[in-house]
Amino acid sequence: MSLNNDIKIARKWMYERIDGSTNQVSETFCQGLESFMEFAKKQPLFLENGKLFCPCYKCDNGRLLEEKSVWSHLYNRSFTCNYWVWISHGENYNILNNPENIIASEDASGFDSQTKTVNPYVSMVSDAYADGNQETSFDENMEQEPNAEAKRFYNILDAAKHPIYGTGPTTQPSGSQAAGAQRHVANHEPVENREEVAHVPVQHDVRVLHPARQNGAKWFKNNTEVSTCVRKIIEGCFRGPWYSWKKVPPFYKDAWFSTFQTKFEWDASIENLVKENFDQLAATRLKGMVSLAKSNGEKPDWILSDYWRVMSEYWRTSKAKDKSEKARASRLSRRDGLGVHRHRAGSRSYAKVQDVLEANNEDSSFIAVLKKTHQKSDGTYVDERARLIAEKFDECVQERLSEMENSNGEDLTIDNLTLEEKNEIYSKVRA
Ligand SMILES: [Zn+2]
Numbered sequence: 001m002s003l004n005n006d007i008k009i010a011r012k013w014m015y016e017r018i019d020g021s022t023n024q025v026s027e028t029f030c031q032g033l034e035s036f037m038e039f040a041k042k043q044p045l046f047l048e049n050g051k052l053f054c055p056c057y058k059c060d061n062g063r064l065l066e067e068k069s070v071w072s073h074l075y076n077r078s079f080t081c082n083y084w085v086w087i088s089h090g091e092n093y094n095i096l097n098n099p100e101n102i103i104a105s106e107d108a109s110g111f112d113s114q115t116k117t118v119n120p121y122v123s124m125v126s127d128a129y130a131d132g133n134q135e136t137s138f139d140e141n142m143e144q145e146p147n148a149e150a151k152r153f154y155n156i157l158d159a160a161k162h163p164i165y166g167t168g169p170t171t172q173p174s175g176s177q178a179a180g181a182q183r184h185v186a187n188h189e190p191v192e193n194r195e196e197v198a199h200v201p202v203q204h205d206v207r208v209l210h211p212a213r214q215n216g217a218k219w220f221k222n223n224t225e226v227s228t229c230v231r232k233i234i235e236g237c238f239r240g241p242w243y244s245w246k247k248v249p250p251f252y253k254d255a256w257f258s259t260f261q262t263k264f265e266w267d268a269s270i271e272n273l274v275k276e277n278f279d280q281l282a283a284t285r286l287k288g289m290v291s292l293a294k295s296n297g298e299k300p301d302w303i304l305s306d307y308w309r310v311m312s313e314y315w316r317t318s319k320a321k322d323k324s325e326k327a328r329a330s331r332l333s334r335r336d337g338l339g340v341h342r343h344r345a346g347s348r349s350y351a352k353v354q355d356v357l358e359a360n361n362e363d364s365s366f367i368a369v370l371k372k373t374h375q376k377s378d379g380t381y382v383d384e385r386a387r388l389i390a391e392k393f394d395e396c397v398q399e400r401l402s403e404m405e406n407s408n409g410e411d412l413t414i415d416n417l418t419l420e421e422k423n424e425i426y427s428k429v430r431a
Contacts, residue, residue: 010104032105043090061088062232082262088236209266235302241310245283365422
């Protein structure tokens with residue numbers, strides 16, 4: 001049996017939320033959910049904040065919520081796709097080498113499975129930061145009865161035992177994504193395990209990556225979905241005082257990429273290209289997220305205080321101050337192209353908007369900032385000058401796109417222009 005399969009078998013309860021015979025939330029799922037919460041609540045992030053990342057398929061580990069909310073989200077929505085390794089809740093992929101550490105739910109039939117609840121930190125040899133958590137804290141005899149907390153929860157939700165989404169995420173996918181998802185599974189499962197794997201539902205929200213962006217494929221540049229995914233991965237597994245990409249140990253860079261692989265898929269022929277782009281984007285996002293926190297002067301919840309202290313100490317050194325001063329100077333010179341904002345909102349708020357866009361890997365071109373600061377939600381502009389510039393800009397973009405060679409027969413959009421090209425057009429329009 002492959003190691004990957006071990007975890008999928010042990011945790012298949014995660015994606016078997018609805019009991020087919022009763023059409024209600026299954027007992028196995030409830031028990032698994034309880035063991036998940038028990039585990040997550042022992043992690044430093046929860047102990048410090050009283051909150052944990054919500055792994056429901058909507059929050060997708062992107063929001064820190066209180067226990068009660070997470071419980072209710074998972075109960076009503078189920079887990080985000082392919083969340084076999086609880087990376088945003090303290091686990092690492094090396095748990096796959098220690099299948100005895102995998103926490104399973106106890107089987108509803110009363111059959112006590114081989115799997116035990118063990119503190120995963122004990123065997124995390126390669127985890128340089130897990131030294132403070134050595135006790136084997138779980139009781140070997142896990143309670144048969146739900147604990148008081150869980151009972152209270154069951155009572156609250158008793159009335160809500162109607163699934164909102166029917167069979168929800170366990171529905172078989174259709175179309176090209178299905179083929180992709182099947183391929184994904186096939187890549188990882190040895191042939192002899194096919195039968196068992198059939199029990200494991202294929203998750204349908206895995207996206208395809210390709211630089212040509214054909215047939216709905218995504219790519220890295222200026223794509224909010226990809227970028228947000230990377231942010232969530234970093235926040236969920238930020239396990240050191242990593243004020244720069246260089247500080248992130250290779251072990252965790254690999255772990256981040258492994259998590260990314262559960263969310264997107266791509267052709268094996270572009271594996272290196274994807275890895276390159278992933279590293280680049282992760283480095284950018286890490287830098288943006290950390291420097292935003294630094295400039296706000298406030299520790300975000302996803303950074304533990306111990307790490308924040310080390311980071312803050314570093315930022316106080318003269319070496320760090322020098323670096324930051326140089327970066328600031330280069331940012332300011334890049335902003336010279338945006339004269340229009342000075343008369344109105346002042347360059348400071350413009351800079352702030354651009355910082356936020358950049359930190360989120362969103363389009364931070366001059367036109368994007370102009371629209372962000374001057375366009376209302378109904379699409380109209382707050383002043384005439386902004387409207388004129390924006391309209392003239394759109395015209396010029398259309399002109400430019402019609403001049404560009406279209407190699408794959410698809411319509412070109414503004415996304416095909418680089419930041420520099422957009423800024424160049426903007427500067428012409430403004431002049
Ligand atoms: Zn949620």
